[in-house]
Structures are given as structure tokens and as C-alpha cells.
Amino acid sequence: MNKEFVKFDKVDKSYDGKVLVVKDLQLDIEEGEFVTMLGPSGSGKTTCLMMLAGFETPTHGEIYLDGKAISSIPPHKRGIGMVFQNYALFPHMTVYENLAFPLRVRKIPKDEADKKIDKALSMVSLQGFAQRMPGQLSGGQQQRVAVARSLVFDPQLVLMDEPLGALDKNLRESMQYEIKHIHESIGVTVVYVTHDQSEALTMSNRIAVFNDGKVQQLSSPDELYEKPVNSFVAEFIGENNTFAGEVSDISGGKCKVKLANAEIMANPISVKGKGEKTTVSLRPERALINPSDQMDNIHKGKIEEVIYHGDHTRVRINLLGNSDFILKVPNSSSNLDIKLGNEIKIGWNSQDARALDPK
Amino acid sequence: MSSETKQILTTDGIPLEVSLKKAERRNKIKAFLLVAPLLLFIIITYVLPIGDMLMRSVDDKMVTQMLPKTFKAMEKWDGKELPEEEVFAAFHSDFIKLVEEKREGKLSTQLNYTKNGFKSIIKKLRRKSKSFEDGNYKEQIMAVHKRWANVEYWQAIKRRAPAYTGQKYLKGMDMFKNESGEIVSVPEDRRIHRVLWLRTLEIAFFVTVFCFLMAYPIAHLLATLPMKYSNLLMICVLLPFWTSLLVRTASWMILLQQQGLVNDFFVGIGLVADDNRPEMMFNKTGSYVAMTQILLPFMVLPLYSVMKTISPSLMRAGKSLGGTPFVAFWKVYFPLTIPGIGAGCLLVFILAIGYYITPALVGGASGTLISNQIAFHMKSTLDWSFASAMGLMLLTGVLAIYWVYNKLVGIDNIKLG
Numbered sequence: 001m002n003k004e005f006v007k008f009d010k011v012d013k014s015y016d017g018k019v020l021v022v023k024d025l026q027l028d029i030e031e032g033e034f035v036t037m038l039g040p041s042g043s044g045k046t047t048c049l050m051m052l053a054g055f056e057t058p059t060h061g062e063i064y065l066d067g068k069a070i071s072s073i074p075p076h077k078r079g080i081g082m083v084f085q086n087y088a089l090f091p092h093m094t095v096y097e098n099l100a101f102p103l104r105v106r107k108i109p110k111d112e113a114d115k116k117i118d119k120a121l122s123m124v125s126l127q128g129f130a131q132r133m134p135g136q137l138s139g140g141q142q143q144r145v146a147v148a149r150s151l152v153f154d155p156q157l158v159l160m161d162e163p164l165g166a167l168d169k170n171l172r173e174s175m176q177y178e179i180k181h182i183h184e185s186i187g188v189t190v191v192y193v194t195h196d197q198s199e200a201l202t203m204s205n206r207i208a209v210f211n212d213g214k215v216q217q218l219s220s221p222d223e224l225y226e227k228p229v230n231s232f233v234a235e236f237i238g239e240n241n242t243f244a245g246e247v248s249d250i251s252g253g254k255c256k257v258k259l260a261n262a263e264i265m266a267n268p269i270s271v272k273g274k275g276e277k278t279t280v281s282l283r284p285e286r287a288l289i290n291p292s293d294q295m296d297n298i299h300k301g302k303i304e305e306v307i308y309h310g311d312h313t314r315v316r317i318n319l320l321g322n323s324d325f326i327l328k329v330p331n332s333s334s335n336l337d338i339k340l341g342n343e344i345k346i347g348w349n350s351q352d353a354r355a356l357d358p359k
Numbered sequence: 360m361s362s363e364t365k366q367i368l369t370t371d372g373i374p375l376e377v378s379l380k381k382a383e384r385r386n387k388i389k390a391f392l393l394v395a396p397l398l399l400f401i402i403i404t405y406v407l408p409i410g411d412m413l414m415r416s417v418d419d420k421m422v423t424q425m426l427p428k429t430f431k432a433m434e435k436w437d438g439k440e441l442p443e444e445e446v447f448a449a450f451h452s453d454f455i456k457l458v459e460e461k462r463e464g465k466l467s468t469q470l471n472y473t474k475n476g477f478k479s480i481i482k483k484l485r486r487k488s489k490s491f492e493d494g495n496y497k498e499q500i501m502a503v504h505k506r507w508a509n510v511e512y513w514q515a516i517k518r519r520a521p522a523y524t525g526q527k528y529l530k531g532m533d534m535f536k537n538e539s540g541e542i543v544s545v546p547e548d549r550r551i552h553r554v555l556w557l558r559t560l561e562i563a564f565f566v567t568v569f570c571f572l573m574a575y576p577i578a579h580l581l582a583t584l585p586m587k588y589s590n591l592l593m594i595c596v597l598l599p600f601w602t603s604l605l606v607r608t609a610s611w612m613i614l615l616q617q618q619g620l621v622n623d624f625f626v627g628i629g630l631v632a633d634d635n636r637p638e639m640m641f642n643k644t645g646s647y648v649a650m651t652q653i654l655l656p657f658m659v660l661p662l663y664s665v666m667k668t669i670s671p672s673l674m675r676a677g678k679s680l681g682g683t684p685f686v687a688f689w690k691v692y693f694p695l696t697i698p699g700i701g702a703g704c705l706l707v708f709i710l711a712i713g714y715y716i717t718p719a720l721v722g723g724a725s726g727t728l729i730s731n732q733i734a735f736h737m738k739s740t741l742d743w744s745f746a747s748a749m750g751l752m753l754l755t756g757v758l759a760i761y762w763v764y765n766k767l768v769g770i771d772n773i774k775l776g
Contacts, residue, residue, distance in 0.1 A: 081680075
């Protein structure tokens with residue numbers, strides 16, 4: 001397997017000569033991988049995708065596809081499949097004609113093309129829809145046709161630009177699994193752009209978190225969630241409780257962080273020495289109510305809000321001056337004494353409280 | 360089944376349909392009253408004049424009413440030999456009455472439309488008829504002028520007997536009904552209308568083609584440029600709309616005349632010799648240039664409104680799927696603009712086919728269209744019924760084009776904005 005199937009080498013991109021939308025991007029994508037570019041809008045992720053597809057040119061640097069520099073190759077010669085945000089199905093062609101388009105321009109004989117189209121349609125379970133017009137299909141069906149069309153000519157690389165953005169929540173979730181399964185079954189390399197973090201976590205092998213034109217972290221979904229390397233990633237992925245403070249002591253893989261009126265133990269990730277400002281990040285599910293005594297952080301807080309969520313209950317607690325401390329309590333029969341206004345004990349391991357860069 | 364078709368009743372026992380109609384009646388009346396002024400306006404200013412025009416173009420009552428006894432007497436006449444005394448007597452009595460009312464001049468004009476040569480012999484008959492004796496009118500009238508003894512002139516009078524006639528339509532196509540009632544073409548050297556019809560179609564067709572070729576790139580630019588540039592360009596496109604048609608045509612006259620700016624420029628760059636300046640005005644070229652410029656916005660706007668709705672990602676999709684820019688344009692973009700092309704072409708063609716002021720001013724003799732001929736008959740010959748007939752022929756032609764277009768492209772596919 002080619003480790004550097006797609007390679008962004010020191011790529012800069014600017015539209016107006018004043019602001020860099022993408023800064024010094026260095027990114028390698030392995031063959032057969034599902035990589036998601038995740039980030040808020042304006043973070044440069046779509047620009048990266050468009051440069052890869054050939055609709056934008058890098059201002060500086062080079063992009064390599066399977067070892068070849070592609071900046072000077074026009075889009076139609078790159079052989080990259082693409083799924084667009086609004087599907088971009090040709091409205092005047094039937095589903096069949098839409099899928100036949102990339103095959104016809106490649107002069108593939110009709111019987112072979114028909115086989116490929118059948119295969120692609122059955123892959124997205126749309127057999128029997130070949131003669132429909134795109135306008136007669138639902139949003140989800142159109143989306144599947146777009147996926148089938150991007151795969152029908154057997155590209156080595158498929159780009160997807162927020163393809164599920166226009167679908168409702170349930171459909172979006174089932175499509176996530178469907179795309180993931182298609183990827184697994186045919187082994188194509190996929191670069192996927194989204195701003196929806198749960199979508200990224202569900203589907204990807206690796207996720208590149210973009211902010212401000214830079215990749216903040218590139219790692220697998222679990223690592224991204226469990227071990228964010230900076231406070232932007234910690235904040236952007238999943239829910240997060242934060243404490244802003246100053247490192248007062250650091251030794252043996254642990255550090256003490258002084259808050260306004262208390263001190264907590266944390267795991268020093270991006271702090272090096274005493275006196276540094278830091279933001280301590282803690283996932284809500286890592287904090288426990290009525291903890292055992294082994295935990296090295298145990299504090300008392302007052303319950304300010306209780307929201308019932310079905311499978312769990314969200315509890316907002318005023319803890320150590322942070323009135324937005326969130327706890328997720330699974331709804332089990334062992335009823336804890338969660339009532340509005342009650343004082344409860346909260347505890348967590350210092351290993352889970354990551355001291356990151358200050359915000 | 361019977362239970363399904365059973366009438367549904369409301370809680371008061373009134374059938375649901377009746378109740379629904381009652382509930383909606385007020386809204387229907389309101390809606391009708393809102394459109395009523397416009398409806399009335401359209402009927403008065405559009406439907407009635409066209410109806411009147413239709414009547415006028417076939418109306419031939421004037422002669423019928425001037426010679427009532429003559430035509431009654433002519434009913435028995437077979438039209439081959441000269442008519443009997445009875446017809447001459449009836450004609451004499453009709454004619455005396457017309458002379459008393461001083462309307463014999465109108466009769467001579469009308470009959471002259473049918474056959475040349477009536478004017479002088481009617482004048483002569485009026486003079487001589489004062490001294491006519493009672494009885495034997497056939498001899499006396501025939502003695503006035505030898506044409507009165509020619510059966511063709513009496514046949515010409517008989518042809519004017521029906522109150523309605525299609526002869527103006529025949530004339531519009533350079534045809535007429537001859538003495539024996541057959542429809543034949545006029546001699547070749549006197550055919551003027553067919554040439555005009557063909558030229559009108561030709562000019563309208565080419566103006567449409569030129570407009571399309573020029574408007575397509577402009578509209579594409581308008582639809583794809585960023586807002587601040589496209590607004591400026593849009594104003595440039597619309598500017599001609601805010602200028603008087605006459606001013607625009609007059610400025611073309613300044614540009615195109617032999618001592619005009621375009622010719623000066625050609626001479627300046629040595630393209631043509633100073634003593635051999637090409638004529639670009641008062642001929643077809645003038646009509647082409649000026650009409651294309653004036654009708655261009657009517658092509659740009661429908662094209663623009665359609666192109667505006669085509670997502671740029673479609674072209675990108677076409678390219679990313681392996682189509683060259685040309686294939687992506689031809690297979691994806693172009694088919695999607697067809698509704699706009701249809702609307703624009705139909706609009707420009709129909710406007711061009713009835714265009715009047717511009718060809719009248721810059722068209723000269725070889726660049727005038729059928730509408731100029733219609734205006735000529737309205738203003739100069741005062742043959743309104745002929746003008747109406749040609750107007751209706753033009754209208755029918757336009758409707759026919761519309762019908763063909765509907766069959767080919769489908770009117771639902773038209774998009775004006």
C-alpha cells in the first residue's frame with residue numbers, strides 16, 4: 001500500500017494575495033484510507049478539496065497523486081471521482097445517463113458500461129431507478145446516485161464535499177454507514193469534507209482537524225477524541241469541560257494547576273514548566289459522581305440544572321467556579337441523588353484532565 | 360363501491376361539495392373582481408380591435424350597399440355575355456342615386472381596386488347620364504365608352520357583389536381571382552408582397568441568429584461574474600431599453616451613413632478607398648445591424664435568467680467525471696440553457712417579424728419589411744382593409760410559428776425569468 005498516495009507538500013493558498021486560506025499544509029493520505037477534513041466553515045478544508053480536484057490551483061507548493069505532481073493537470077484528466085454538496089446531478093439526464101456520462105467520455109463500449117452502471121446502482125441499492133430523472137428522486141436517493149456516479153468509472157480516489165449536508169438527521173446517519181460500507185467493500189481512497197464532527201468520527205480512518213488554514217491534528221477518531229493535542233481540537237470534538245489556570249507544580253507526568261480558588265491535578269500535555277498558563281480539558285463522561293477514593297481529584301459541586309435525555313441525563317454543576325461543568329449520567333436503576341440544588345461529590349483521574357495550551 | 364361514492368355530508372346535513380362551493384364562492388368573486396379591470400381593458404384594447412380588423416379585412420359591404428338593385432338584377436346573369444337591359448336599368452337607377460348623394464367617386468375608387476380603368480369611365484358616365492332618356496339604358500350606357508360595352512368590366516362589378524371577400528388576402532400574396540373565378544398569381548413584374556414576406560422572414564431569422572450568437576456569451580458572463588461586475592454589465596445591457604427607439608436608430612444612422620463614423624474609420628485604417636465608401640445604410644445591412652442591436656436585450660434577459668439558475672457545480676461535476684471543458688459545456692451546460700434559448704429566439708423572432716420604425720428609417724428600399732407595407736396602406740393609400748388583411752396574415756404567421764415551436768420544444772420549457 002502506498003503510504004503517500006495523496007501528498008500535500010507545503011501547500012499555501014490565497015485568493016486575494018492578502019490572506020492565506022491554507023497555510024503550509026503538509027498532509028499524507030494512504031491508499032485505501034478514508035480521511036476526513038473536519039473544521040468550522042472558513043477553515044480551508046473545502047479549498048483543500050478543490051485544489052485536489054483541480055478547480056483551484058495552489059498558490060505555493062505541490063500536490064502529488066500516486067507520486068505524480070498534479071498541479072498542471074486539468075480536472076478532467078485527473079480521474080478523481082467527486083460528490084458535490086448539492087449532488088450536482090445533471091437534471092436533464094436520467095439516472096442511467098448520469099452514470100453513463102463518465103463512461104461515455106472514456107469511450108467504454110456500451111455493454112461493458114451497462115455492466116458497470118448496474119453494479120454501481122446495486123451498490124447503492126437503486127436497481128430499477130435507471131430510467132428516472134433526478135427530479136423524481138428523493139434527496140437521499142439523489143445522494144446515492146451522486147455516490148454511484150462518482151464511483152462508476154473506478155477512480156482510485158473519491159472526494160466528497162459535505163455530501164450529506166442537505167439530508168435530515170436519520171437519513172444522514174444511515175447514509176454515513178452506507179458510504180462507510182461502500183468504502184470498505186471496494187477499497188477506494190476517500191477524502192471527505194464535513195463540519196459535522198459526529199459524521200467524521202463515525203466514518204473515518206483518520207481525521208484532519210482544520211482551523212485557520214492549518215491542520216490542528218491528524219489522527220484516528222478515538223485518539224482525536226481521547227487525546228486532543230490542543231484546546232481547539234478538545235473544544236471542537238465532542239463535549240468538554242474546561243478550567244483555565246496556571247501551572248504551579250510539574251513532576252512525574254503530573255502537574256498541579258492553580259485555579260482562581262482551588263488547585264487540581266492534571267496531565268501535562270502542552271505545558272512544560274511552572275507559571276505557564278493553561279486550559280485543562282476534561283471529557284464529561286470521565287468525571288464520576290460519588291467517586292472512589294483512589295481518584296486524585298475530588299471536589300464538591302452544586303447541581304444547577306438537570307436535563308433528561310432518554311438514555312442519559314445531563315447534569316450541569318457549579319464546580320470550582322465553573323458554572324458550566326457538565327456531567328453525563330447513564331440512566332440506570334441505581335438512582336443517584338440527582339436533584340436540583342443538591343451538593344454532590346465529583347471526582348476524576350488526573351490522567352484524563354489534559355492541561356493544554358491556554359485559549 | 361357504493362359506500363365510497365356516497366355523498367359526504369357536513370354536520371348540518373348539507374352535501375360537502377355544496378358547502379365547499381359556498382365557502383369558496385366569496386373568494387372566487389373577489390378574485391374575479393380583482394382581475395376584472397384588466398380583463399375589460401384587454402377586451403376593449405386588444406380583442407375588440409383585432410376582431411374589428413378581421414371584419415374590416417373581409418368586409419366588402421360598401422359596393423354591395425351602393426349598388427343594391429344592380430346586384431339583385433345580376434343574380435340571374437350567367438356572367439358570360441353582356442348582361443340584359445334589366446341589369447343596365449338597375450345599374451342606372453343605383454348610379455343616379457349615388458350621383459345625387461355625390462358618392463359616385465367612392466364607387467369608382469372601389470371598382471378601380473378590382474379592375475383598372477373604372478375611374479375615367481365612371482366620370483364620363485356621370486357627365487353623360489344627365490342627358491339620358493328613359494328606357495333602353497343598355498344602348499345609352501354602352502355608347503358612353505367602349506369599356507362599358509366590354510363584358511370584363513361588368514364581370515368585375517359582379518365580383519364585388521358578395522358582402523364579404525377574401526380578395527385582400529389574395530392580394531397580400533400577390534394573387535387574385537380572375538374573370539373565370541380561378542385564383543392565379545399576378546404577373547411576375549408586379550409581385551411585390553411575396554418578396555416582402557420572404558425578406559421579412561429572412562431578416563427576422565438572421566437577426567435572431569445574430570442576437571443569439573452575441574447574447575449567449577454576454578448572458579453567460581452576466582450569470583457567472585461576481586455581483587459588482589455583473590450589475591454594471593447588466594446596466595450596460597439594459598441601457599438601450601431606457602433610450603428612445605428613435606434615438607437609437609438615429610445614432611445608427613450617424614454611425615452607418617457613407618460619411619459616418621464607421622466609414623471614416625474604415626477609410627482611416629485603409630480598409631476601403633475614400634471614393635469607394637460602402638453603403639451600410641438604406642439597405643439590408645442597415646436593417647440587420649440596427650435591429651440586432653435593438654433586439655439584443657430581449658435575447659440576453661431570458662438567457663441570463665436561465666443561466667443564473669444553473670449551478671456552477673454542474674460544470675465542475677462534468678469536468679471531474681472526465682469530460683473536457685467543451686464536452687462538459689456541450690453535454691451539460693448547453694442543454695440546460697435550451698429553455699432560455701427558446702424563449703429568447705421566439706421573442707426576438709416575433710418582435711423582428713413585425714418591426715417597423717427601424718427598417719423604415721435605416722432599411723431603405725431593400726431593407727423594408729412587411730410592416731412598412733402595412734403602414735404604407737394605412738397612411739397613404741388608405742386601403743385599410745388591405746392593411747388589416749396583411750396585419751392578420753402577419754398575426755397568423757406568428758401564431759403558426761408559436762404552434763410549431765410548441766410542438767418542437769414545448770411551451771412549458773420556455774423560461775422568461
